[in-house]
Amino acid sequence: MTALLLLAMAENSHSADSTCALSIRLIDSSTGRDLPGLICVRDERGAAVKLEGLLDRGMGTANRRKTDRKIHDWYVAPKKAVVRVPAAKLTVRAFRGLETEMAETCVDLTGRRWASVTLKLNRFHEMRSAGYISGNTHLHFKDATRADSDRYLREVPIADDLNAVFVSYLERPEADKGYVTNEYTDAEWAALSRETGVLFANGEEHRHNFGEFDEGYGHVMFLNMPGLVRPVSLGPGITGTGDDGVPIRQGIDDAAKSAIDAIWCHNSWGFEDAPNILTRRVRAAHVFDGGSRGSYETGFYRYLNLGISLAFTSGTDWFIRDFARVYVSGAGQTAGSWLKALLLGKSFITNGPLLDLRIDGKGPGEVIDLPSKREISVTARAVGRVDFGLIELVRNGVVISTSPTRGQGGHFTADMRVEVDIDEPCWLALRIPPVSSEEYCDGEAALPMSEFGWPLFAHTSAVFVDIDGRRVHDEASVRGLIEDIAGAKKIILEKAVFASDADRARVTGVYDEALSLLGAPMR
Numbered sequence: 008m009t010a011l012l013l014l015a016m017a018e019n020s021h022s023a024d025s026t027c028a029l030s031i032r033l034i035d036s037s038t039g040r041d042l043p044g045l046i047c048v049r050d051e052r053g054a055a056v057k058l059e060g061l062l063d064r065g066m067g068t069a070n071r072r073k074t075d076r077k078i079h080d081w082y083v084a085p086k087k088a089v090v091r092v093p094a095a096k097l098t099v100r101a102f103r104g105l106e107t108e109m110a111e112t113c114v115d116l117t118g119r120r121w122a123s124v125t126l127k128l129n130r131f132h133e134m135r136s137a138g139y140i141s142g143n144t145h146l147h148f149k150d151a152t153r154a155d156s157d158r159y160l161r162e163v164p165i166a167d168d169l170n171a172v173f174v175s176y177l178e179r180p181e182a183d184k185g186y187v188t189n190e191y192t193d194a195e196w197a198a199l200s201r202e203t204g205v206l207f208a209n210g211e212e213h214r215h216n217f218g219e220f221d222e223g224y225g226h227v228m229f230l231n232m233p234g235l236v237r238p239v240s241l242g243p244g245i246t247g248t249g250d251d252g253v254p255i256r257q258g259i260d261d262a263a264k265s266a267i268d269a270i271w272c273h274n275s276w277g278f279e280d281a282p283n284i285l286t287r288r289v290r291a292a293h294v295f296d297g298g299s300r301g302s303y304e305t306g307f308y309r310y311l312n313l314g315i316s317l318a319f320t321s322g323t324d325w326f327i328r329d330f331a332r333v334y335v336s337g338a339g340q341t342a343g344s345w346l347k348a349l350l351l352g353k354s355f356i357t358n359g360p361l362l363d364l365r366i367d368g369k370g371p372g373e374v375i376d377l378p379s380k381r382e383i384s385v386t387a388r389a390v391g392r393v394d395f396g397l398i399e400l401v402r403n404g405v406v407i408s409t410s411p412t413r414g415q416g417g418h419f420t421a422d423m424r425v426e427v428d429i430d431e432p433c434w435l436a437l438r439i440p441p442v443s444s445e446e447y448c449d450g451e452a453a454l455p456m457s458e459f460g461w462p463l464f465a466h467t468s469a470v471f472v473d474i475d476g477r478r479v480h481d482e483a484s485v486r487g488l489i490e491d492i493a494g495a496k497k498i499i500l501e502k503a504v505f506a507s508d509a510d511r512a513r514v515t516g517v518y519d520e521a522l523s524l525l526g527a528p529m530r
């Protein structure tokens with residue numbers, strides 16, 4: 008045997024022995040109870056170690072954005088996990104959802120065949136005890152096997168500490184053959200709920216596009232339905248057949264007959280948002296749910312400035328790519344009662360900071376009616392694992408007070424206590440400094456980021472402050488909406504294909520009605 012061959016054999020036997028079976032246990036530092044969570048193991052160079060056998064937290068997430076890579080560094084750890092890792096110096100990090108600090112420990116596994124490590128997770132907040140239930144209201148999976156999808160649904164919401172998950176059906180010719188979540192039945196959602204303790208319920212994305220992915224009339228989400236509202240998709244752009252003669256409104260009105268509510272998707276993407284929000288057919292809207300268009304101003308503030316309550320909600324569209332979620336208070340135990348509280352605006356959205364806003368003792372979704380002008384007291388607080396910089400109190404879309412974060416061990420807190428002079432009717436809300444939908448989707452902004460590389464956002468729904476029954480009303484918002492609705496109607500008349508004058512009138516009538524509600528001169 009040559010010396011060279013002996014050397015190669017020695018190398019081989021060394022590499023066979025160079026891994027270690029590492030048992031990783033996560034526990035709640037205050038109760039000592041085992042916790043599921045997310046873990047990341049890095050070697051001495053800082054490279055993430057692949058953990059065979061555990062679910063890649065980034066499953067289904069393509070590396071379209073530079074920061075998408077970060078989610079693939081994380082793995083879903085059931086209560087106890089045993090993974091094979093290099094027998095070397097490693098760093099293990101872990102956390103659960105949005106309520107625990109990051110735990111970290113360094114281990115030297117050199118020469119070890121077996122080792123175990125326990126990470127204690129410090130919980131800095133308990134949203135459930137504070138009366139909040141979190142949910143993702145826009146979610147579906149594609150291009151995954153049924154077995155992978157089942158495993159993902161069993162493991163990810165628990166590790167992310169997500170309490171309610173609405174998984175929606177959608178149709179697109181050919182492509183929807185790969186939409187694995189379309190296959191689930193209501194009985195399967197119920198079984199999954201019993202097994203995991205997470206509330207699973209159905210949904211449907213009802214939509215119209217011009218072209219396969221172009222902007223069209225828009226998307227709404229129906230949630231917790233007794234059955235599908237048909238047709239699911241509208242127009243030749245997305246269905247490959249027929250014409251553009253049916254507005255989204257028809258499906259919204261059909262759904263309403265079965266007491267199903269519609270929630271707008273993708274912020275300001277789509278033309279029929281304003282007409283349906285102004286007529287109160289849509290009472291909640293998604294932001295940061297995968298759309299790359301719009302802002303708080305165009306998606307929410309213009310309606311709030313007209314005294315229209317529009318609840319904030321959020322989700323992640325394809326797979327749970329971020330912690331984006333909505334927290335709802337007073338939500339009860341069922342999907343129906345949770346949605347009812349959401350639609351009343353008893354909510355805040357976040358992918359990190361946990362918000363609390365009290366105004367004269369009332370919270371988001373509530374109305375304060377003052378008999379006359381006076382001062383009101385505002386108490387606001389936010390806590391988060393990642394430093395979110397500031398909280399901002401917003402009145403009618405304008406920041407009127409800010410408060411910086413301060414570090415407290417492994418998390419950050421911001422507190423605000425102010426008296427606000429109310430001399431006009433208004434709405435108030437709490438947020439962290441806003442990130443645009445574009446910045447959120449690009450993920451490269453120099454902003455505080457989640458562990459998965461998404462810029463942080465957080466915003467409560469509004470508290471309206473009326474004076475003697477008078478509600479806020481802002482003419483600039485009226486003008487902005489009139490311009491948008493008239494612009495949408497013009498594009499539709501250029502792009503849409505109508506089989507008859509009656510079809511054209513049915514679609515344009517939706518916009519004409521909205522314009523007349525706003526007092527716009529008819530044209």
Ligand SMILES: [Zn+2]
Pocket residue numbers: 145146147212324325
């Ligand atoms: Zn979707």
